[in-house]
Amino acid sequence: MDWMEASEEQMRRERQKARELRNSQWWKNRIASGICHYCGKKVAPRDLTLDHIVPLVRGGRSSKGNCVPACKECNSQKQHLLPVEWEAYLEKLRQG
Numbered sequence: 001m002d003w004m005e006a007s008e009e010q011m012r013r014e015r016q017k018a019r020e021l022r023n024s025q026w027w028k029n030r031i032a033s034g035i036c037h038y039c040g041k042k043v044a045p046r047d048l049t050l051d052h053i054v055p056l057v058r059g060g061r062s063s064k065g066n067c068v069p070a071c072k073e074c075n076s077q078k079q080h081l082l083p084v085e086w087e088a089y090l091e092k093l094r095q096g
C-alpha cells in the first residue's frame with residue numbers, strides 16, 4: 001500500500017469536517033449506544049471519541065464511513081502504536 005501523505009490544506013479541511021460531524025445528529029446517534037467500534041466495550045457516550053479509521057495524516061477523510069466511535073483506551077492505543085502494532089492490537093481483539 002502506498003503511504004499517502006496528506007497536504008496541510010487537505011488536513012485542515014478534513015479536521016473542519018470532523019468538527020461538523022461531531023456536532024451532527026448522525027454522530028449523536030452513533031455514540032448513543034456507547035459501543036466502541038474497535039473493542040466492542042460499552043462505555044458512557046461522553047467517553048467515546050471520534051476516530052478516523054484511516055488517519056487524516058495518511059490521507060483518510062472525515063466521511064461517515066471513516067469516522068467511528070472509539071473508547072479512550074483504544075484511542076490512546078491507536079495514537080501511540082505504529083500502524084503495524086495497531087493492526088496486531090485489532091487482531092488480538094478479534095480473537096477475543
Ligand SMILES: [Zn+2]
Pocket residue numbers: 036037038039040041070071072073074075
Ligand atoms: Zn475500545
